[in-house]
Amino acid sequence: MKTFNKVFTIIVLIFLYIPMIVLGAASFNNGTDPAVWQGFTLTNYGELFRDGVLLPLLGNSVIVAVISSMLATILGTMASLGIHAMGPRMKRTVMGVTNIPLTNPEIVTGVSLALLFAFIGTLLKISNVLGFVTLLIAHITFNLPYVILSVTPKLSQMDPDLREAALDLGCTPTQAFFKVVIHEIMPGIVSGALMSFTMSLDDFVISYFVYGPNFVTLPVEIYNYTKKPLQPKIYALFTLMFLVILLVMVLMNLLEARDDRRQRVARRAFGGPRKESAEE
Amino acid sequence: MKTKRLATPYLVWMVIFTIVPLGIVIYYAFTDSVTGAFTLKNIANIGNYLPIFVKSIWLALISSIICMVIGYPAAYYIAGRSPKAQRFLYMLIMLPMCISFLLRTLAWVALLDDTGIINGVVTAMGLKALPLIRTNAAVVLGMVYNYLPYMIMPLYTVIMKIDPRLVEAAEDLGCNSAQVFRRVIFPLSVPGIISGFTMVFVPAVSTFYISQKLGSSGTTLIGDVIESQFKTAYNPNLGAALSLILMVLVFICIGIMNRFSDDEEVATV
Numbered sequence: 001m002k003t004f005n006k007v008f009t010i011i012v013l014i015f016l017y018i019p020m021i022v023l024g025a026a027s028f029n030n031g032t033d034p035a036v037w038q039g040f041t042l043t044n045y046g047e048l049f050r051d052g053v054l055l056p057l058l059g060n061s062v063i064v065a066v067i068s069s070m071l072a073t074i075l076g077t078m079a080s081l082g083i084h085a086m087g088p089r090m091k092r093t094v095m096g097v098t099n100i101p102l103t104n105p106e107i108v109t110g111v112s113l114a115l116l117f118a119f120i121g122t123l124l125k126i127s128n129v130l131g132f133v134t135l136l137i138a139h140i141t142f143n144l145p146y147v148i149l150s151v152t153p154k155l156s157q158m159d160p161d162l163r164e165a166a167l168d169l170g171c172t173p174t175q176a177f178f179k180v181v182i183h184e185i186m187p188g189i190v191s192g193a194l195m196s197f198t199m200s201l202d203d204f205v206i207s208y209f210v211y212g213p214n215f216v217t218l219p220v221e222i223y224n225y226t227k228k229p230l231q232p233k234i235y236a237l238f239t240l241m242f243l244v245i246l247l248v249m250v251l252m253n254l255l256e257a258r259d260d261r262r263q264r265v266a267r268r269a270f271g272g273p274r275k276e277s278a279e280e
Numbered sequence: 281m282k283t284k285r286l287a288t289p290y291l292v293w294m295v296i297f298t299i300v301p302l303g304i305v306i307y308y309a310f311t312d313s314v315t316g317a318f319t320l321k322n323i324a325n326i327g328n329y330l331p332i333f334v335k336s337i338w339l340a341l342i343s344s345i346i347c348m349v350i351g352y353p354a355a356y357y358i359a360g361r362s363p364k365a366q367r368f369l370y371m372l373i374m375l376p377m378c379i380s381f382l383l384r385t386l387a388w389v390a391l392l393d394d395t396g397i398i399n400g401v402v403t404a405m406g407l408k409a410l411p412l413i414r415t416n417a418a419v420v421l422g423m424v425y426n427y428l429p430y431m432i433m434p435l436y437t438v439i440m441k442i443d444p445r446l447v448e449a450a451e452d453l454g455c456n457s458a459q460v461f462r463r464v465i466f467p468l469s470v471p472g473i474i475s476g477f478t479m480v481f482v483p484a485v486s487t488f489y490i491s492q493k494l495g496s497s498g499t500t501l502i503g504d505v506i507e508s509q510f511k512t513a514y515n516p517n518l519g520a521a522l523s524l525i526l527m528v529l530v531f532i533c534i535g536i537m538n539r540f541s542d543d544e545e546v547a548t549v
Contacts, residue, residue: 016428138297253368
């Protein structure tokens with residue numbers, strides 16, 4: 001069974017990476033059609049760096065992704081703490097609201113926000129309301145549930161005695177949060193933030209309905225591009241992006257592994273490991 | 281408790297940017313595009329789009345089931361590795377999602393096209409080119425490819441959190457590994473299945489890019505229709521009505537799935 005699962009996982013990974021390989025190969029292809037290999041070239045990369053349009057658009061995407069995921073992580077973590085302290089009925093109502101953008105099809109969220117912004121625009125008599133701010137608001141809105149859904153499970157899995165012990169030992173609730181709770185829920189916060197960032201960076205559907213001509217993100221531009229034949233420099237851009245993200249993720253992986261080791265050593269030094277740390 | 285108030289900014293945000301916009305969608309769905317008067321005309325239009333709705337739901341459902349069947353063993357395998365390997369494998373699953381799904385879909389076009397990479401191999405072997413692109417299967421493949429990580433992530437999270445002592449207890453009580461899986465691990469991973477299923481089904485049922493690139497005019501999905509109402513046909517009222525129906529449909533589907541998971545919880549307690 002284990003071997004079956006292992007082989008299966010490898011097949012899944014191959015499946016996930018086949019298009020990546022195609023994109024990577026297309027970036028070195030001396031032709032415009034990724035399906036026809038016409039020899040190795042680096043001109044696509046040269047063209048990419050001479051091109052003054054794509055890189056600033058990538059910059060726009062990164063700006064929106066960083067700001068929206070940061071704000072969503074802060075707001076969402078706060079909300080998770082609040083939700084965790086609520087009674088069951090209240091909790092259910094709030095989680096119901098949280099689930100709306102998550103369960104709602106993206107296209108409906110996009111359309112509804114576009115209509116809201118149009119409505120606000122007519123109310124304030126601004127002719128062109130769509131732009132950076134509307135894009136940012138939309139991204140925060142769809143990022144928030146991801147943060148909450150990654151953080152709240154960590155809060156309910158956390159041993160409540162830990163927080164109470166901190167309070168008994170003289171911590172204020174704020175200190176107890178920063179000294180104890182935050183460490184317990186950190187994996188949830190990090191995965192929520194990461195998820196928000198990737199969602200935001202790759203978001204096309206919602207952005208497509210709320211972007212303005214003054215602030216275009218890369219996915220929206222690619223959609224507008226793909227109606228025409230695609231220029232191979234886009235493949236070059238994405239191959240580079242993929243490598244950068246790969247590097248960042250590997251680095252983060254190594255850092256986390258080092259932190260873990262340090263924590264384990266520290267715990268051993270302070271007497272027997274707790275039951276949670278034993279399985280980690 | 282003061283802690284509760286930490287959720288207030290979030291709730292205000294959600295009311296303004298989630299609930300109010302949905303109210304506006306409902307308002308548009310029930311007003312005439314020219315006169316602005318109340319009308320049921322837009323909603324009544326659903327009859328014309330019924331086959332498209334059915335097709336969207338059908339293809340999304342098949343995709344979700346395929347994602348579950350191939351996502352579960354992968355998630356199960358990853359959850360059983362050492363922490364270091366878990367992190368690495370999880371990263372490998374997440375990584376493709378960092379690349380624009382538009383481009384990944386285009387890569388599949390290059391693979392599946394009539395003169396594409398796969399058919400290049402097939403014809404080189406002396407066989408006839410296969411009709412791969414512009415089929416329902418190609419659209420399902422695109423959906424499975426794009427949304428598979430959404431299935432694996434929640435499954436992995438839930439399986440990883442299962443207390444190993446429960447498994448040990450079941451083993452001590454005489455369960456073999458198949459029984460442990462069926463009676464302990466699987467029931468405990470139902471919440472992950474439900475959320476994975478939702479996370480795949482919803483984007484799949486409302487997609488409008490995958491069907492444009494990998495499908496044909498016969499695989500026009502409801503997302504394509506809504507998009508065209510806002511971007512090319514300029515009939516936001518009809519678009520809002522279709523969005524409203526799509527939303528209600530999705531909520532009904534999710535309601536059914538959640539009822540199923542609630543029953544599970546009661547049964548296991």
